Amino acid sequence: MWRKLTFSHGVHPPEHKELTNQVPIRRMPFPDEIVLPVRQHAGRPAKPIVKPGDWVERGDKVAEADGFVSVPIHSSAAGRVVEVGWWPHPDGTMAEAIMIQVEKYSPQIPRPRQIPRWEGLSPQEVVSWVQKGGVVGLGGAAFPTHVKLLPPKEFPIQLLLVNGAECEPYLTTDHRTMVEFPHRVWFGVRIMMKALQVQRAVIGVEKNKPDAIEILSKTRPPDLNAEVIGLTVKYPQGAEKMLIKAVTGREVPSGKLPMHVGVVVQNVGTISCIAEIFETGLPLIERVVTVTGPGVRRPSNLIVPVGTKIRDVLEFCGGLTEDVTEVITGGPMMGGAQPNLDAPVTKGITGIVALTRKEARIRQVYPCIKCGHCLDACPMFLNPSLMGSLAQTARYQEMADRAHLWDCMLCGACSYVCPSNIPLSQMFALAKYQLSRLRKKEQAA
Amino acid sequence: MDLTLVLTSVAILAGVGLVFGSLIAAANAKLKVWEDPRIEAVTEVLPGANCGACGYAGCRAFAEAAVKGVVAPAGCTVMGDADREEVASLLGVEAGAAVKRVARLLCAGGSDVAHRRAVYHGVGSCAAAVAVTGGGKACPWGCVGLADCAVACTFNAITMNAVDLPVVDPEKCTACGDCVDACPLDLFTIMPLDHKLIVQCKNLLEGEAAEQMCAVACTACGRCVQDAAPGLIAIKNGLAVIDYQKIHLANPAATARCPTGAIVWVEGAQFAGTRELVGSDVG
Numbered sequence: 001m002w003r004k005l006t007f008s009h010g011v012h013p014p015e016h017k018e019l020t021n022q023v024p025i026r027r028m029p030f031p032d033e034i035v036l037p038v039r040q041h042a043g044r045p046a047k048p049i050v051k052p053g054d055w056v057e058r059g060d061k062v063a064e065a066d067g068f069v070s071v072p073i074h075s076s077a078a079g080r081v082v083e084v085g086w087w088p089h090p091d092g093t094m095a096e097a098i099m100i101q102v103e104k105y106s107p108q109i110p111r112p113r114q115i116p117r118w119e120g121l122s123p124q125e126v127v128s129w130v131q132k133g134g135v136v137g138l139g140g141a142a143f144p145t146h147v148k149l150l151p152p153k154e155f156p157i158q159l160l161l162v163n164g165a166e167c168e169p170y171l172t173t174d175h176r177t178m179v180e181f182p183h184r185v186w187f188g189v190r191i192m193m194k195a196l197q198v199q200r201a202v203i204g205v206e207k208n209k210p211d212a213i214e215i216l217s218k219t220r221p222p223d224l225n226a227e228v229i230g231l232t233v234k235y236p237q238g239a240e241k242m243l244i245k246a247v248t249g250r251e252v253p254s255g256k257l258p259m260h261v262g263v264v265v266q267n268v269g270t271i272s273c274i275a276e277i278f279e280t281g282l283p284l285i286e287r288v289v290t291v292t293g294p295g296v297r298r299p300s301n302l303i304v305p306v307g308t309k310i311r312d313v314l315e316f317c318g319g320l321t322e323d324v325t326e327v328i329t330g331g332p333m334m335g336g337a338q339p340n341l342d343a344p345v346t347k348g349i350t351g352i353v354a355l356t357r358k359e360a361r362i363r364q365v366y367p368c369i370k371c372g373h374c375l376d377a378c379p380m381f382l383n384p385s386l387m388g389s390l391a392q393t394a395r396y397q398e399m400a401d402r403a404h405l406w407d408c409m410l411c412g413a414c415s416y417v418c419p420s421n422i423p424l425s426q427m428f429a430l431a432k433y434q435l436s437r438l439r440k441k442e443q444a445a
Numbered sequence: 446m447d448l449t450l451v452l453t454s455v456a457i458l459a460g461v462g463l464v465f466g467s468l469i470a471a472a473n474a475k476l477k478v479w480e481d482p483r484i485e486a487v488t489e490v491l492p493g494a495n496c497g498a499c500g501y502a503g504c505r506a507f508a509e510a511a512v513k514g515v516v517a518p519a520g521c522t523v524m525g526d527a528d529r530e531e532v533a534s535l536l537g538v539e540a541g542a543a544v545k546r547v548a549r550l551l552c553a554g555g556s557d558v559a560h561r562r563a564v565y566h567g568v569g570s571c572a573a574a575v576a577v578t579g580g581g582k583a584c585p586w587g588c589v590g591l592a593d594c595a596v597a598c599t600f601n602a603i604t605m606n607a608v609d610l611p612v613v614d615p616e617k618c619t620a621c622g623d624c625v626d627a628c629p630l631d632l633f634t635i636m637p638l639d640h641k642l643i644v645q646c647k648n649l650l651e652g653e654a655a656e657q658m659c660a661v662a663c664t665a666c667g668r669c670v671q672d673a674a675p676g677l678i679a680i681k682n683g684l685a686v687i688d689y690q691k692i693h694l695a696n697p698a699a700t701a702r703c704p705t706g707a708i709v710w711v712e713g714a715q716f717a718g719t720r721e722l723v724g725s726d727v728g
Contacts, residue, residue: 086649086650086654091578091579092577092578092579092580092585093579093585094585094586094649094650336577336578337563337577337578338563338578339562339563339578339579339580339581340562340563340583362566423567423568426567426568426573426576426577427568427573429573429576429577430568430570430572430573430576432576433572433573433575433576433629434572434576437572437629441626
């Protein structure tokens with residue numbers, strides 16, 4: 001192999017994975033109350049089908065998919081629905097949510113259910129099981145998985161790329177999943193290859209997880225045309241387009257999707273979740289979450305029932321230390337600071353990172369000195385410096401027309417390297433927000 | 446230097462100038478478009494702010510419409526009474542009755558009454574805060590207080606008061622609607638100044654849940670509905686909603702029993718009381 005397995009540009013933030021990368025995944029006890037927002041995925045929110053007073057068992061459907069780009073939501077514990085109403089959402093707003101009082105002494109055994117026999121199913125049936133299971137991308141974006149599994153006919157898929165890069169600092173959910181459930185990952189790969197009808201699969205893992213690479217290579221089923229590839233450690237290696245560039249050398253054109261270059265990318269967590277559907281028949285009702293950071297007393301990797309409040313999860317990990325100033329859901333590079341710890345863990349939350357005054361210190365912002373560090377950091381080869389100066393004067397449309405704003409994935413590499421501490425990636429998030437607001441207004445008018 | 450060369454050059458240039466000059470003169474005579482001189486005169490009198498509050502693309506477009514008789518001079522809310530009379534006399538029409546309209550903020554959750562759940566650090570704009578995790582206030586529907594509207598206002602009619610709420614000066618406000626567009630939470634609305642009964646809240650929660658977020662939230666208790674004229678106020682989605690078709694029935698009695706003070710009777714500018722209160726506290 002002559003080519004180095006990576007992409008150009010990018011940054012090297014300190015990884016801090018040592019806090020949890022040797023900690024086995026544990027199961028968290030059921031909380032007293034779970035809150036299931038109907039908007040946990042990209043696309044249309046689900047429609048609640050339960051009302052206050054209803055009894056639900058673990059794994060029962062509580063909200064159904066509204067359209068194609070939507071997935072149902074299932075109860076992650078047995079209990080009684082107490083309310084369907086407003087509740088804080090991890091994105092900072094209030095959202096419609098189903099609140100369930102968990103039955104204390106319930107054995108939490110799901111209803112007997114049909115376990116799909118994957119060998120006999122057609123690809124379409126596999127995909128419909130994936131949608132029925134409420135599966136979304138567990139890497140953070142929470143895009144409904146079944147949509148990715150049905151690419152249009154004119155774009156033949158040649159490669160299934162499984163994303164085990166996990167480039168965000170602190171997070172170790174995918175790492176521990178690969179180390180502890182390698183057989184489940186391979187089973188998931190097998191099912192996905194069938195659903196997509198591809199002949200080849202690649203699992204891309206950053207080289208800072210040698211144990212995961214080793215155990216996956218060792219357990220690889222010999223009949224599967226698949227391999228495990230160690231990738232250079234660099235942020236954002238786990239971004240879809242960067243991963244494709246690193247593994248296949250292909251570049252996804254501006255404004256296009258991975259399927260346009262014949263690749264489908266799935267996160268390791270999503271893969272193992274799909275495997276679980278075909279092992280137990282249970283939908284996506286729990287996920288692995290890394291609870292970490294210098295502000296957590298007992299950093300852990302936990303299997304958390306979806307809908308558990310962030311406060312309960314932190315409490316189970318020994319609570320926060322006194323000097324915590326910021327709690328982030330997701331990784332510290334792309335995740336959002338949580339204004340309210342009562343917000344629940346949704347399907348898309350990969351980790352909870354508590355930062356103290358030392359890490360989350362507020363820095364003075366200085367004017368841009370045109371040093372060009374951000375240009376060297378941007379993995380998409382954009383010009384963050386130019387976009388930043390356009391954003392400062394609210395020239396958002398110009399950013400989209402001239403500077404490829406929509407190719408920006410808000411990875412935060414530019415903000416990370418900026419010596420003037422300019423919050424570039426927030427400015428781009430603002431620009432995208434304002435443009436989509438304008439478009440919505442034009443549509444309404 | 447040869448004098449003839451100089452003279453020929455001057456002659457040729459003069460000749461070319463003469464030919465083009467006469468061409469332009471001919472074109473001017475032949476292609477002339479007559480314009481009503483009153484349009485120019487009216488445009489002179491108009492404020493020239495091009496704010497668009499009248500609904501036309503700018504002051505000149507309004508002048509054209511006024512000369513055509515499509516719109517009364519009162520359609521421009523920005524100019525004063527004297528100017529309006531002048532325009533009316535130029536056009537020989539009635540000035541028409543001007544309904545003074547102003548921007549009203551449908552939130553009273555200043556930093557003194559709204560519960561704060563977090564501290565926001567980042568780009569200093571309401572929209573930027575909303576684009577990430579929604580600023581620091583517990584109420585996600587309430588005013589973020591980072592002054593996007595005050596920046597957007599062309600007429601300096603909006604100032605931020607001591608509790609980070611935008612105060613609209615009814616004198617300066619021209620109802621152009623720039624603040625309505627600027628607010629990421631759609632808290633501004635343009636309404637006639639004599640619509641004095643306003644529900645200053647957009648929190649969709651009810652009862653205690655709403656009050657925990659903000660001391661002046663509408664709890665949807667329904668007392669104002671009983672105290673007001675029948676049909677004037679209704680509770681919808683956890684909020685008291687005033688039917689402004691029936692505003693002539695309104696009187697301050699509706700606000701008397703409101704437990705939180707979410708529904709108010711406003712004379713002039715909003716939050717006048719708050720300003721004094723905080724001013725005296727700060728000293």
